[in-house]
Amino acid sequence: MKQETKGVFWHNLDEALWHIGEAHFLSLWMAIAEVDDLAALTDKPPETLISLTNEIFRAHASWEAIHNLDTLTNRKRDEVKRQTVMFATDLLPCFDLREAMQIGDVGRMEDLLPTLLFRFAGGSNPKYTIEILELIQKLRCEWPQEFRDHIRHYCWLVNFTGKRNSFLAVDMAQEHNIKDIKVTWRSFGPGATFPYIQKISPAITTLRAVKASVASQFSSVIGRGSHHGKPSKNQDVDRLVRMYRTSKLHNKEDGREMKGGESNWALDVMTAGSVKLIVDGAAERWWDERDFERATTESYDVLD
Secondary structure (H helix, E strand, O other), rough: OOOOOOOEEEHHHHHHHHHHHHHHHHHHHHHOOOOOOOOHHHHHOHHHHHHHHHHHHHHOHHHHHHHHHHOOOOOOHHHHHHHHHHHHHHHHHHHHHHHHHOOHHHHHHHHHHHHHHHHHHHOOHHHHHHHHHHHHHHHHHHHHHHHHHHHHHHHOEEEOOOOOOOOHHHHHHHHHHHHHHHHHOOOOHOOOOOHHHHHHHHHHHHEEEHHHHHHOOHHHHHHHHHOOOOOOOOHHHHHHHHHHHOOOOOOEEEOOOOOOOHHOOOOOOHHHHHHHHHOOOOOHHHHHHHHOOOOOOOOOOOOO
């Protein structure tokens, strides 16, 4: 990382969350099913697997599970287990949103807006909090149905290929456009003027199609693919699973404490968000700032 880079690159963090999350839930399945190898689950009937899934969600990856751990006496509490459950509970909406975006399920995206609202409020992101409040208000109350449908269908996701599971967020699609303008079909020499860039940019969609058409006619190009291969994650995931199993991360142990105490606790952003929105009055302040009488007449002369 360079000195001028603030924070972690999104792609690095995203890949880490997927790998750590996969290891987390695989080890959780093994702990709850009491097996040392996931292959053993294939011998269990579907009813048992459904029951295990419900138990994993209810008791190990939900706010109900966190609440149940919080109601225990100090001697019975397990700080490590609570942090583990909160991590799983926070991770599921993230995976849900990412999958919904990839497959183009805008209904699931809209259902996750309240969760995003509480997370932004609790994570000290006031501008994003206002954006989500405004979006929910307009989608549920203010916009006409035709306009709501237009926003959902055309303003959240983009699909360059028309293929299934190939949807991108609009801002990510714009990054692809910027790459094509500045790199793939950038202008050279004396012709590299802003008017030329403005002229060539609308043709990028056609240029993409021509490139794909030419590439499809040559088997050597087809075999290369269009993306760089990713290093295998299997060894990393297996190592994490073994570590979680050895440390009994998913087991409850009375009186277990976090090393370093509360300073090492992750912030409970959902609870913090509910406090800011309801108790501290953030939602009420947002409404007061937009709920005022507006004039419907003009007070200036058109000629002026």
